[in-house]
Amino acid sequence: MESFQSHQRHYREHHKTLGCKITHMIGVPMIALSIPVLFIHWQWAIALFVIGWIFQFIGHYVFEKNKPVFMNDPQNPLTYFSAIFFVADEWWHMLTGKPANPTSQIDEQSK
Numbered sequence: 001m002e003s004f005q006s007h008q009r010h011y012r013e014h015h016k017t018l019g020c021k022i023t024h025m026i027g028v029p030m031i032a033l034s035i036p037v038l039f040i041h042w043q044w045a046i047a048l049f050v051i052g053w054i055f056q057f058i059g060h061y062v063f064e065k066n067k068p069v070f071m072n073d074p075q076n077p078l079t080y081f082s083a084i085f086f087v088a089d090e091w092w093h094m095l096t097g098k099p100a101n102p103t104s105q106i107d108e109q110s111k
Helices: 004-013 018-037 042-064 077-096 103-109
Strands: none
Touching: 004 077, 018 042, 018 077
């Protein structure tokens, strides 16, 4: 099984455009939030989940012009952790005013 850092690099290579990053920064948290909301209000949870995935597909097919990474290996948990880590990293860099963490910086960090 590949390392998390290797998978994160692969994930970032498929999420380079600003439009894809923005749609993921909205859609991934919606999908993640749908899980705990399911125990409170199932209709809201379903709406969050579906709308979150719509954002994901818009990001890939409209902006990135590729398939979502999970479609190649939907059972790989690293893909889902990579999505959450990627979005958290993008939000962190945006909120702190630091430049986003490009793939080359991940390569340097793993050395």
